[in-house]
Amino acid sequence: MLVVCLLTPSLTIAQQPGAAPPQQPQPQQAPPTPFPTAPGARPAAPLVAVPLRSAAGPDYRLGNGDVLDVLIAGRLDVTRLQVIVDPEGNVNIPPLGSIEVGGRTLLEGNRKIGERARALLRFADVSIAVSSPRVFDVTVSGEIERPGTVQAQATQRLHELVLNAGGITPRGSARHVQVSAGASTREVDLLRFELRGDLTQNPYVVDNMRVHVPPRAAAVTLAGAVRRPGDYELGPDGSLREVLDLTGGLAPGGAGSDARLTRIGPEGRKETVSVDLRTIPEVPLQSGDTIFVPPLSVIQDVVEVRGAFIGVVDSSKTVTAGKPTIVQRFELAQGERVRDVVVKAGGAAAYADLRLAFVDRSGQSGPRQRVPIDLQRLLVEKDESQNVLLQNGDVLTLPVVEDKVYVVGEVKAPGAQDFRPDLTPREYLALAGGPSNRAKVKNTTVTFRNGRTYAMAEAPPLEAGAVVTVPEVAVKWYQDYLLIAQTIASLITAYTGIYVLFNGPLNNNN
Numbered sequence: 001m002l003v004v005c006l007l008t009p010s011l012t013i014a015q016q017p018g019a020a021p022p023q024q025p026q027p028q029q030a031p032p033t034p035f036p037t038a039p040g041a042r043p044a045a046p047l048v049a050v051p052l053r054s055a056a057g058p059d060y061r062l063g064n065g066d067v068l069d070v071l072i073a074g075r076l077d078v079t080r081l082q083v084i085v086d087p088e089g090n091v092n093i094p095p096l097g098s099i100e101v102g103g104r105t106l107l108e109g110n111r112k113i114g115e116r117a118r119a120l121l122r123f124a125d126v127s128i129a130v131s132s133p134r135v136f137d138v139t140v141s142g143e144i145e146r147p148g149t150v151q152a153q154a155t156q157r158l159h160e161l162v163l164n165a166g167g168i169t170p171r172g173s174a175r176h177v178q179v180s181a182g183a184s185t186r187e188v189d190l191l192r193f194e195l196r197g198d199l200t201q202n203p204y205v206v207d208n209m210r211v212h213v214p215p216r217a218a219a220v221t222l223a224g225a226v227r228r229p230g231d232y233e234l235g236p237d238g239s240l241r242e243v244l245d246l247t248g249g250l251a252p253g254g255a256g257s258d259a260r261l262t263r264i265g266p267e268g269r270k271e272t273v274s275v276d277l278r279t280i281p282e283v284p285l286q287s288g289d290t291i292f293v294p295p296l297s298v299i300q301d302v303v304e305v306r307g308a309f310i311g312v313v314d315s316s317k318t319v320t321a322g323k324p325t326i327v328q329r330f331e332l333a334q335g336e337r338v339r340d341v342v343v344k345a346g347g348a349a350a351y352a353d354l355r356l357a358f359v360d361r362s363g364q365s366g367p368r369q370r371v372p373i374d375l376q377r378l379l380v381e382k383d384e385s386q387n388v389l390l391q392n393g394d395v396l397t398l399p400v401v402e403d404k405v406y407v408v409g410e411v412k413a414p415g416a417q418d419f420r421p422d423l424t425p426r427e428y429l430a431l432a433g434g435p436s437n438r439a440k441v442k443n444t445t446v447t448f449r450n451g452r453t454y455a456m457a458e459a460p461p462l463e464a465g466a467v468v469t470v471p472e473v474a475v476k477w478y479q480d481y482l483l484i485a486q487t488i489a490s491l492i493t494a495y496t497g498i499y500v501l502f503n504g505p506l507n508n509n510n
Contacts, residue, residue, distance in 0.1 A: 056130035056155050058107040063154065063207070064089065065134030070113070075123040082131060096120060106130065130155070138205055140165045142213035143172025157202045158211065159190055172213040175233045179203065180210040189235060195228070195246055218287030221316075222247060223329075225254030225293045240275070240283040240291065250277060255296040262290040262304070262329075269360070270306065270327075270395055292329065301332040301392035303341055308353070308398045310346035323351050323400045332394075337387045338373055341396055348375060353401040353465075355449070359388060360395040402449070402465035407432040409470035410439035419464040425456045428468055440473040 062068075064087045072079040083091045089102015096116045101109035106128070114126040133154040138161060141147045145166025152161050158179065168174055174191040193202040219233045220243060227248035235242055240261075250256050256277035263286060265271045275283060277293065294300060304327070311317065311326040318325050330344050338359070348354060354375035361369045375398070377383035390396070404416040405428055412433030423431075425446055435441050446459035447467045454460070456468070 056106055056133060058105060060106045060130060060133075060155065061204075062089075062101045062104055062106060062109050062130075063134055064102065065136075066130055066154070067132035068109075069129045069131045071127050072117060072121075073125045074121060085134075134207075136207040138209045138211065140211045140213070143169045143215055144213050145169060152205045154204065154206070156205050158188060158205060159193055159202045161205050161211065162190065162213075168213050171216055173216045173233060174213075175235050176214055176217055178212040178214065180212075181206050181208065187236070191233070192235075192246060195248070220285050220287070220289040220291065223290060223292045224259075225251040225295045226291075227251050234285060234287070238285055240277075240285055243285065243291075244277070250293055253296045254293040256293060259291060259293045260302075262292070264288045270304065272304070272362075272393060272395075302329050303332040303336075303390050303392070304329045304395045305341060305345045306395065306397055307357075308349040308351055308400045309342070310349050312344075312346050315346070321400045321403070323349070325349075325400065332390060332392060335389070337389050338375075338396065339378060339387050341390060342375070342379070348379065348398060351401050351403075353399045354379065357396070357398045359390070360397065361391060362393050404464065405462055406465075406467045407470070408467060409444075410436045410472050411470050412436055419462075421461065423462065425459060425462065425468050428462070429470065435470055438472050439470045441470065444468065444470050 062085055064085055066085045068083050068085065068091060070079075070081050070083055070091075070093055081093070083093055085091055085102055088100075090098045090100050091113075092098050093113065096113065099113055099116055101112065104112065110126065110128050113128060114124075117124040117126045135151050135153055137149050138152045139149050140162070144162065145168075147165070150161070150165055152164075158177070162168060162177075168190075174194075175189045177188045177190055179186055179188050188203065189198075189201045192198045217233050218238075219231050221231050222229050222243070226244075227250070232243055232247060235246070244250070254277075259275045259277045260272050261275045261283070262270055262272045275291070292302070294302075306318075306327040307320070307325050308323060309315075309326050309328075311328070315326040315328045318327055326345065328345065330341060332341075342348060352375075357373040357375045359371040359373060361371060371388060373388060373396075374383075374386050378386035403419050405419050405423075406416050407428050408414045411429060412435075414432060417428055417431045425444065429435060429441075429444070441456075444456040445453050445468075446456055446462065447453045447469065448463055449465040462468075
């Protein structure tokens with residue numbers, strides 16, 4: 001009988017006399033004109049309707065503007081019609097009348113309409129589906145490629161919305177996305193959804209939602225035998241356990257017991273400590289930390305270089321004193337020396353201070369040591385005494401050359417001046433405001449970085465890092481002579497008074 005009913009044409013309820021015709025979905029309005037942009041700013045993306053990409057599930061919340069497909073199967077006929085949820089959250093289904101479904105899930109709405117149908121029709125089976133979900137505006141701002149107001153469908157989730165807006169910029173934070181709906185605001189970790197599939201971090205979009213992508217927060221680097229090496233932003237927890245859980249942990253061939261944590265300490269100095277990742281300890285991480293896991297098959301010694309090296313393709317670039325520098329680790333083969341590692345790092349940069357390089361070495365039975373290395377003698381003068389044999393864990397640092405000349409002593413504005421090779425010491429004195437009234441200019445000295453000191457008149461051309469010292473004159477003009485005379489007179493007067501007080505009465509008694 002059911003097969004016969006499905007194959008036999010039947011009149012729908014909408015065709016019965018007196019019944020209202022089925023409601024048709026409202027045509028979508030043309031997208032509004034994009035907001036004007038400031039001069040020089042990136043033009044806003046056009047606001048276009050996003051095509052439906054996912055079907056509404058049973059937990060989908062019905063709301064104003066949803067277009068529903070309603071199917072009522074009776075004993076002899078089947079009725080199909082489309083209805084729209086009105087602003088009050090009701091749907092009008094003849095002959096069932098107006099039924100409130102707004103705010104209910106699709107499953108709850110289906111049950112409520114079915115109960116109404118069975119109350120009026122003895123034999124009826126009702127099912128509803130979302131034919132066209134409602135469309136509304138969502139505001140996206142912050143570090144996103146196309147910020148502004150975009151149209152979204154209620155079946156979309158936050159991750160899809162962000163992709164439709166161009167995605168997050170390289171400067172943006174994927175782990176601290178701020179989502180506001182009404183008076184409530186929550187923080188969403190989209191990176192956890194991408195890597196772990198956590199749907200709690202990828203909510204559905206709702207009407208009047210506001211999405212803000214803040215700048216990227218502190219990040220750490222995972223390197224070596226890990227499942228997903230790379231740079232990762234720290235989450236709210238900020239622990240090593242949380243980062244490894246997010247990225248999948250160690251690779252099958254990783255030596256977790258010999259992992260190393262490198263951290264930038266005080267004064268920009270790097271410190272490396274061993275970490276046993278077999279138990280994944282609760283180690284709080286800081287911005288710039290690097291976790292390196294060596295392969296289990298071959299635990300290779302490593303050496304770190306940082307500073308004014310040219311670098312190679314995979315070097316981590318930083319900036320020191322306005323000059324590009326690198327921080328990188330290299331495997332240390334047995335017998336390798338300083339020159340070998342300098343070649344691996346691409347060589348010394350033109351702005352490197354070759355004479356002030358040094359190696360930080362952790363002592364086996366004592367404190368850390370600092371070994372000075374004169375790369376000028378090693379690379380230019382071919383002095384092999386500076387080609388020191390390196391050890392596991394050594395840190396080779398090549399500082400950036402000074403680009404200042406320091407003027408100190410009796411000048412009006414002592415301090416650092418930008419180095420210019422065409423200026424003389426006297427011109428640097430002028431840049432420092434000139435000598436003070438107590439300056440002894442003819443005794444001015446110039447001290448170079450190598451420690452040699454010259455009189456100003458005999459000094460060679462200045463180099464960056466040189467120090468120009470203007471001494472103080474011992475006696476200056478008549479003011480100093482007058483002060484000396486007054487001091488002597490005061491001493492004579494005081495001595496005379498003491499003599500009179502103590503010797504005068506004695507002489508009278510005699």
